[in-house]
Amino acid sequence: MFDWLVVGAGFAGSVLAERIASQRDERVLVIDKRPHVGGNAYDRYDEAGILIHQYGPHIFHTNSEAIFDYLSQFTRWRPYEHRVLAEVDGMLAPIPINLTTVNRLFGLALDSEGLARWLAERAEPRAEIRTSEDVVVSAIGRELYEKFFKGYTRKQWGVDPSELDKSVTARVPTRTNTDDRYFTDAYQYMPQHGYTRLFERMLAHPNIKVMLQTDFEEARKEIAFRRLIYTGPIDEFFDFRFGKLPYRSLQFRHATLDQSWLQPVAVVNYPQTQAYTRITEYKHLTGQRHEKTSITYEFPSDVGDPYYPVPRAENMALYKKYERLALVQPDVWFVGRLATYRYYNMDQVVGQALATFRRICQDIPVKKTPGLRPPVAAK
Template identity: 35%
Template sequence: MKKYDYVLVGAGLYSGVFAYLARQKGKKCLVVEKRNHMGGNIYCEEIEGIHVHRYGAHIFHTSSKEVWRFVNELAEFNRYTNSPVANFKGEMYNLPFNMNTFSKMWNVATPAEAKAKIEEQKKAVTGEPKNLEEQAIRLVGTDIYEKLVKGYTEKQWGRDCRELPAFIIKRLPVRFTYDNNYFNDLYQGIPIGGYNVIIDKLFEGCDVELETDYLEKRDHYDGLAEKTIYTGMIDAFYGYQFGKLEYRSLEFETETVDTDNYQGVAVVNYTDRETPFTRIIEHKHFEFGTQPKSVITREYPRDWSEGMEPYYPVNDETNQKLFQKYRSLAAQESHIIFGGRLGEYRYYDMDKVIESAMKAAMEELK
């Protein structure tokens, strides 16, 4: 008999959900985490009485009743609605693109006027779009593309929009209503007390080793448990034998400011190319805070290299082909389950991570 039923590599949301469901079945779990804290990218730290999202804005939203019921068992959620604003050289526009955006941009009042504007501008591109720029113009016209898509996208990807493939933007949400709610999901909110409330519940009863690299002592940890749940980089697990998958990374610059309200909204996107960061997050607005000071975070996209945090898989054809090679190796493993953003090499919203972990746990623990 081994000491544990499961070793969970990484202490993020996928591992947490799996561990929580495994513990309910009486299973013993060991969590091995590289960082010095639990919770992966949803971890919050408290500054000036404000729950600061250390790895960027995390706004929970889902249309799954099952997932919503699950997270509400762990924490009570507030009624926060994501309504970000775009700043283009000092001009402020509502997001997602809706009648408030169009009214400000073109001084139009009706959906018919806004549609006519967009349809006219879309004619600038004829034939099949050859790159992201042409694809975006075909979707929303030239004005919205130039002011609200181009600079932001080029900062995110570190490349000119004309060098990016068209398929990256399959659609851009356009609404002909005066509705600033970014998400269409049935449920959204922020856990009252921050995400650490959820993290603590998910990993309750697990043994934990922080600041520990599983890959450096893989044989040791695999020997401790019947199975391993691996949520790290799948290419790193296999020693990059087919080559390295690509990611985009981020840098965060967090500052306490001596004002009770810095920007009036939780998220402002800076959509011009010249501003080096993509957005500023003011954390107190996630929980309707009334603290005398505020905490803001500027978010800078970065090219990823080994040793940096891999945030966004680069979901292009080259990387997908490479990932399929690693996935074929993973499919042959009988004692390892790969999960989460890095283990499955895909961009996941939080609710989809939870769904994926619940599915894996249901199959494993039946």
């Protein structure tokens, strides 16, 4: 008999398993259908000995000191500020769009004030901002929208930006200075020895048992447990009672090149050309030194494992039907991107899991004296 069954060994499930095991001294079984822990953040050494991210680049960034300190128990960190270039009109330019981007593409010599005026002249104000197209066109005009956002978004999501919720493109700001960092969070780091090692440390508690390549439907019939934490697709949990929720998937093509470097930054986007959306070169992320370099091409797809909930009004309405069922499930907690049908960054998933643990402790008092686990690594 386990006190808890946790479905999914990604951030949501692993954080909750660790907290329950270490702070409540209760027995936890973590299962995952994949042959590894870490969910989509899983990384591994390829045949060349280069550390790659199996499911595309995962960049840790947060403004939360509490989340950073929590994860610091399980890893040391490598400082890393993420930079992205987009190939536009045959040139590489920073994305998010900034002063350098506009000056380079249009052969200008604007300063910050000049760029603000230049963008304002091209902006097409909207009475109401509803879609991803509205967000961009109302802020920077149609020309930059066409160059950077329209083609990339259509590849990424399979629909036009005018058919997507405003949240998709609102995540990418426009800057009037030369700051070319993709993120501006206070804490920007990569796990020094990779994400997989972080997860292995997180789950290395005597109260936690991990079973991989394990199907939830089979496990729930064979294994005795008192309470359940579910991080998989919420529609699948309810046997698609109201129909399937749309998700966008990704296909990855990994390659190792017989050269030291391919590109000047970790990620280059391709909004105008190519079938893939971007190329990632991992040595930029990890700081690893190697005579060769390993890269990944990303191809968005409607087929494959669910990665991104598709943010459209009709999809959220469908999710709400499943959410109403979830809210009345006894002793079941739904946590994470797939279980709550929302796009979260890694730190947001960790924050959601920690908040869920606090609610669990409020609802279910601890009956035993918790065995507190000391930090296993310094910051």
